Amino acid sequence: MTPEFVIGFARQSIELALMLALPMLGVGLAVGVFVSVIQAATQIQEMTLSxxxxxxxIFIALLFSFPWLMERMVTFTRDVFINIPNYVR
Structure with a gap:
């Protein structure tokens, strides 16, 4: 294994992790901003409200994006397992 391969594999893994987290983080951010605006407008500062x-x-976003998430994870894992002989060389 060359250093370039290890760096490329780590980069690909980190990109996949960020891509898998993006739908839930985006929805959480949007809902958080919306709830914060509502709280600021009504001056209700209850923690459970946010x-x-x-x-x-986030749970609903996970349910809707789960098939896409699983497809991406299975594809990445399948590629890793298929290329194990190439990685060992």
């Missing part, structure tokens, strides 16, 4: 909607929206 926490519960984010958890529910």
């Amino acid at each position: 926490f519960i909607p984010k958890i529910v929206s």
Whole structure:
């Protein structure tokens, strides 16, 4: 294994991890900003008011994006397992 291969493999792994986290993080960010604006407008500063909607929206985003997430993870894992003989050389 060359240093370039290791760096490329690590980069590909990190990109995949970020891509898999993006839908949930984006939804959580959008809902968090929306709830914060509502809280600022109504002056209601309850912690559960910001926490519960984010958890529910992230869970819904996970349910909708789960097939795509699994397809990406299975493809990456399959490629890693198929190329193990090439990696050992």
